[in-house]
Amino acid sequence: SFVCCATAYLLPASSGEEITRGFLQELVNILFTYICKSSQRSSKVLDFHHPHQLKEGLDGFNLNLPDQPETLEQILVDCRDTLKYGVSTGHPRFFNQLSSGLDVIGTAAEWLISTANTNMFTYEVSPVFILMEEVLLRKMQSIVGWSSGEGDGIFCPGGTISNLYSILVARYHFYPEVKTRGMGVLPQLGIFTSEHSHYSVKKSAAVLGLGTENVVVVKCDERWGLVPFYVNATAGTTVYGAFDPLDAIADICHRHSLWMHVDAAWGGGLLMSDRHRMKLQGIERAWSVTWNPHKMMGVPLQCSAILVKKRGLLRQCNELGAEYLFQADKHYDVSYDTGDKSIQCGRHVDAFKLWLMWKAKGSQGFGAQVDKCLENAEYLYDQLQRRTGFELPEHSNVCFWYTPPSLRGLPLGPDRDTRLHQVAPQIKGRMMEKGSVLIGYQPLGAKVNFFRCVFSNPATQQEDIDFLLDEIIRLGHD
Ligand code: ABU
Numbered sequence: 001s002f003v004c005c006a007t008a009y010l011l012p013a014s015s016g017e018e019i020t021r022g023f024l025q026e027l028v029n030i031l032f033t034y035i036c037k038s039s040q041r042s043s044k045v046l047d048f049h050h051p052h053q054l055k056e057g058l059d060g061f062n063l064n065l066p067d068q069p070e071t072l073e074q075i076l077v078d079c080r081d082t083l084k085y086g087v088s089t090g091h092p093r094f095f096n097q098l099s100s101g102l103d104v105i106g107t108a109a110e111w112l113i114s115t116a117n118t119n120m121f122t123y124e125v126s127p128v129f130i131l132m133e134e135v136l137l138r139k140m141q142s143i144v145g146w147s148s149g150e151g152d153g154i155f156c157p158g159g160t161i162s163n164l165y166s167i168l169v170a171r172y173h174f175y176p177e178v179k180t181r182g183m184g185v186l187p188q189l190g191i192f193t194s195e196h197s198h199y200s201v202k203k204s205a206a207v208l209g210l211g212t213e214n215v216v217v218v219k220c221d222e223r224w225g226l227v228p229f230y231v232n233a234t235a236g237t238t239v240y241g242a243f244d245p246l247d248a249i250a251d252i253c254h255r256h257s258l259w260m261h262v263d264a265a266w267g268g269g270l271l272m273s274d275r276h277r278m279k280l281q282g283i284e285r286a287w288s289v290t291w292n293p294h295k296m297m298g299v300p301l302q303c304s305a306i307l308v309k310k311r312g313l314l315r316q317c318n319e320l321g322a323e324y325l326f327q328a329d330k331h332y333d334v335s336y337d338t339g340d341k342s343i344q345c346g347r348h349v350d351a352f353k354l355w356l357m358w359k360a361k362g363s364q365g366f367g368a369q370v371d372k373c374l375e376n377a378e379y380l381y382d383q384l385q386r387r388t389g390f391e392l393p394e395h396s397n398v399c400f401w402y403t404p405p406s407l408r409g410l411p412l413g414p415d416r417d418t419r420l421h422q423v424a425p426q427i428k429g430r431m432m433e434k435g436s437v438l439i440g441y442q443p444l445g446a447k448v449n450f451f452r453c454v455f456s457n458p459a460t461q462q463e464d465i466d467f468l469l470d471e472i473i474r475l476g477h478d
Pocket of ligand 1: 096097098099159238
């Protein structure tokens with residue numbers, strides 16, 4: 001028992017080995033129990049409580065910070081409770097987010113990273129991880145289709161930051177003096193993106209001082225993803241999973257000497273699949289690419305890369321050469337001090353999770369994993385067409401409405417729309433209270449709330465999809 005043991009007895013305290021071992025083994029037991037439970041269909045996806053309930057404290061779970069240290073036993077209870085009241089994103093019936101799943105190798109990698117507890121700014125403190133990042137970036141660049149002489153990149157905290165990098169680097173490419181002289185040297189710049197692209201494009205315009213009103217939002221055609229004409233092309237939109245025509249956009253960008261970025265945060269994983277990579281035909285012509293392995297490839301959050309075709313640009317754009325980190329007179333090749341390519345200083349080791357999972361699965365394993373997710377989407381699409389009461393606005397991420405029996409006789413029009421708009425949030429609320437399954441919903445443009453089912457969880461089987469549809473019918477019957 002750890003009742004009497006405070007953290008002061010853990011390593012690096014002298015003779016702390018036994019207590020540290022015991023503590024970590026207990027923690028492993030907690031994690032192992034959680035991992036087993038997450039994969040059991042009989043377990044809940046979540047044990048939902050409202051914020052005020054969690055704040056008040058449930059069964060002794062106390063969020064407040066103590067003045068006196070807790071016992072190690074209580075720390076383990078805190079760990080158990082934290083998982084208990086969280087959401088099990090690795091559960092086969094978690095369909096709520098583009099990032100999901102619980103990969104054991106990835107989890108082990110994250111633990112190793114925390115144990116190493118180092119920073120990705122210099123080779124000096126991260127020699128192995130810096131080289132792993134380089135190996136990964138080169139591999140991803142070659143999968144995108146760039147030649148071996150081309151390509152640069154860096155892992156960043158999420159797709160939004162990767163997209164921000166693309167605009168930052170593009171602006172620097174055309175107006176390098178902006179780095180030193182500021183916004184005054186710029187004309188009024190415009191960014192072009194499609195109406196279904198990710199909101200991070202507008203957010204980046206705000207952060208970079210370009211202004212959200214200077215983002216020209218190009219209308220999509222009836223297939224939601226065609227004919228935007230400039231800069232940011234999306235490979236796998238967040239809601240519909242639609243792909244812009246990359247080759248056609250590249251032709252326009254080439255003709256007008258425009259920077260072409262491909263936001264493949266969601267769709268990049270398809271590059272690993274021989275069956276599906278043709279959806280990104282033309283990505284090799286992009287000047288920069290966002291690719292989030294924490295989405296379709298199931299790497300634990302977070303793991304996102306910005307790839308830039310022109311070597312050296314990232315460094316030139318962002319380097320400031322802080323002399324306490326990036327001394328030029330170090331005794332090794334300082335081009336491996338890659339941290340100055342980043343807009344961050346401290347940087348988490350995200351690359352290792354992807355590296356270790358790649359070792360464990362191989363490229364083929366990732367390809368098979370992606371194929372399985374796409375097969376699940378096809379299965380759901382097929383089932384939706386067979387069942388009464390479901391309607392399809394689109395079929396990539398699989399977005400659909402459920403029309404309860406009480407609405408089925410209503411004529412199309414505003415009254416029906418108003419009532420249909422309430423259906424998805426009500427069913428989702430019931431799902432959350434019950435904890436049986438989790439799926440997202442949203443409105444879009446003139447379309448009232450619809451469900452968005454995304455597949456990135458390798459644990460999901462067809463029986464889970466059947467369960468989802470049956471559960472929607474059960475919870476939405478009235
Ligand atoms: N960055 C987009 C994530 C959206 C989602 O998981 O639903």
